[in-house]
Structure formats: structure tokens, C-alpha cells
Amino acid sequence: MARLAGVSTATVSRTLSRPEKVGAATRARVMQAVAATGYRLNAAARDLRQRRARAITLLAPNLANTYFSRIVAAVQEVAGAAGLRVQLLDSQVESDRLGPVGSDGRTDGILLLDGGLDPEIVRGWTVPVVMVCEWMDALGLPCVGTDNVAAMGLAVDHLADLGHRRIAWIGGPPGNVLSAARAEGFTAAMTRRGLPLRDRDRLTGDFTMASGACAAHLWAATPERATAIACASDESALGFISECDRMGLACPRDVSVAGFDDIDFSERFIPPLTTVHQPRAALGRRAAEQLIAALESGEPPPAGRQILPSRLVVRGSTRAV
Helix, strand or coil: CCHHHHHCCCHHHHHHHHHHHCHHHHHHHHHHHHHHCCCCCHHHHHHHHHHHCCEEEEEEECCCCHHHHHHHHHHHHHHHHCEEEEEEECCCCHHHHHHHHCCCCCCCCECCCCCCCCCCHHCCCCCEEECCCCCCCCCCCCCEEEEEHHHHHHHHHHHHHHHCCEEEEEEECCCCCCHHHHHHHHHHHHHCCCCCCHHHHEEECCHHHHHHHHEEEEEEEECCCEEEEEECCCCHHHHHHHHHHCCCCCCCCCEEEEEEEECCHHHCCCCCEEECCCCHHHHHHHHHHHHHHHHHHHHCCCEEEEEEEEECCCCCCCCCC
16 A cells, blocks of 8 residues: 555554644545555554553542542543543552553553642653642642632632621641642631631531531530531531531521532532532543543643633522521
8 A cells, every 4th residue: 555655654654543744645645545455444453553552541539439420421421532441540449550550551641630649659650641620739740620729719708798707617638739729718718808717617527428527516516606617528518417417406597508519419418508619520521632632642731720610509508697
């Protein structure tokens, strides 16, 4: 076929795999030769020669967390349209596989949702990496996420606008970049609104329902307890509300509660949860598109953060004082 087109075999290969790199006239000659010979591209053989796995890996902490569901679905949709498989890997469950995953030839690229991973592990990977939601300042990897500081301010402003002056905080796990950003947003908004920041109103959490339930008991035992709670995650908020119900306290009658993430269950909870909506499907889709574009171009994905907008969804868990 190369002889028929009057070009080298390398040019034929380049035309079939990356036609945008070949001139129009040469491309036309090669495609005419393809049609004349009835040649069919053996994708499997090509991928083996190029050492491509035709797969990307989505690596997240605790894949059982419902927050990741829409991100995973969006990534699978985009990857499937590009002819790629998606391999799911839980960084908490399969920690022994994290080092080899980006250098053993079994994946072409990684979508990383765990900003707490050891940077040295990530530095050892030889495939393109795009971070989703979380980030690693030390590595400067490209990231698709939201402005967690400003988004948390939306929840505090809503509670303040309802007349709440004592607002408590249920944070996330120590050392987590999202925990730090959302705590920063809470503190900044409280200061901006001239609201008191009391140490007793800062309750420990870890993004789970169990931590929200524990925080409910601490809040209930606090003198002059807060009339509203801002939570770093929906699961913490739901755990707080359900435990209050067990103690005979009702939301929002006795306390208003706002969450963060807008997981699917939040809308169906009783009461439905006021929360900051994270565009999870859009985050997964944008990150997958960026990674796949890098794989197709052979160029590293552009550095920097892409910030997608968040918004507050007001439901039945908050009311005026």
C-alpha cells in the first residue's frame, strides 16, 4: 500500500493514526491506496505496537461514597465514546497498587480524585494525569474543580440572611484540601458578615454521616447552642439531622442545617437538604475530555485549574430564626 501511494510505511501509519499531522495531498493519496487495497486497520495490533492500553484509570478515595457516582458515570460516557475502557481504583482499599498503576502499561492516563495521595507516588507515574475536584499544590497538575471557598460562603450567606447569628461548623478530615478550603470559606464568610466565631461551635467531622451524628451530641450539649449548622459535606449534614431526630430535636424547627455537594439522596431526605450544588457530572465530563485530548494529541494536558460554577440549592432544612 505504501508503494501504491508513493510514500513510506511510516507515512501510511501516521496518516491512519494521526491524519491531522499529514498534508492534505499526501493524506488523499494514502486514503486512495487504502480504498484500492481494501485495507482495514487492525486497532488491536496498532495499540500493541504503540503500547496503548486503550484504557484510563479513575482513582478515588472510598468509591463507595455516593458523591463519586455521577462523576464516574460521566467519565464512562466520555471514555466509551472515545473507545476507551475505564478502570476504577480505590486509593483507600488498594493502596498497594497505586505505585505501579501509572507506569505498568495497563492504563493510558489517570483521573485522580485524591489530593491526599503521596506526591512521590504520583511523580513516579509515566502517563498523563488530570485531577478532579481535589488538587496537589506541590505538583501543579491540571485540575478540574470548583471554588470551594466561595461556594461555602454561599451557604453561610444564606443562613445569615435568614437571621441566624450563631452558626456552627462541622468540618472535614484534617489534611484534606477540600476540608481546608471549605473551612476557609466558612471563616471568611462569617467574618465578612460580622458573625461570632466561637471555638465551641467548630465541630470535628470527616465527611461521613457518623461524624455528623457525633457532632449533633456535641452541639446539643453546648451552652447557647447555635441556631444553624453549616456542614462541609452532605453526609455530615444528614447524619447530624437524623441524630437530632433521635434526640427529639427537629430540623429546621430547632436548628437549620446546610450541606455541601448536593448528593442524590439530599433531595429525598426528610427534610430535603439545603446544600451547595457541585456539578459532578460536568466535572467528570470536563476532566475526561481534557485527559483524552492529551492522549490523542500526544501533548501533556495544560496545567492550571478549570473552575466550574457552584450554586446554592435552598430546600426544607433551613428557615428563618
